[in-house]
Amino acid sequence: MAKRKNDLTPLISEAKIYASIEEKHQKLMESFERQGIKLEDKPMDEVEKNLLLTMQRLGMNLEENSSVKKLAQYHGVLPEKK
Numbered sequence: 001m002a003k004r005k006n007d008l009t010p011l012i013s014e015a016k017i018y019a020s021i022e023e024k025h026q027k028l029m030e031s032f033e034r035q036g037i038k039l040e041d042k043p044m045d046e047v048e049k050n051l052l053l054t055m056q057r058l059g060m061n062l063e064e065n066s067s068v069k070k071l072a073q074y075h076g077v078l079p080e081k082k
Contacts, residue, residue: 049075 032038052072056062062072072078 045075049077052077 048071052062052068052075055068056072056077062078063069069078
């Protein structure tokens with residue numbers, strides 16, 4: 001029986017982590033609602049582009065990371081290389 005309990009320990013731990021994340025997410029959403037912030041006011045593409053532009057203004061090289069580079073090219077922040 002002890003062997004069976006050890007097999008479930010990682011699953012129980014993972015479930016606790018997901019429950020904690022969900023609880024924190026709910027608290028964050030409630031906080032936003034109390035402050036009158038609506039997350040769906042801006043399309044995600046606009047938020048991503050503004051974030052990339054801010055990162056670029058702060059001096060980050062957007063071409064260093066391949067994922068960031070692809071995202072920047074998608075939003076037209078970096079010129080696409082042909």
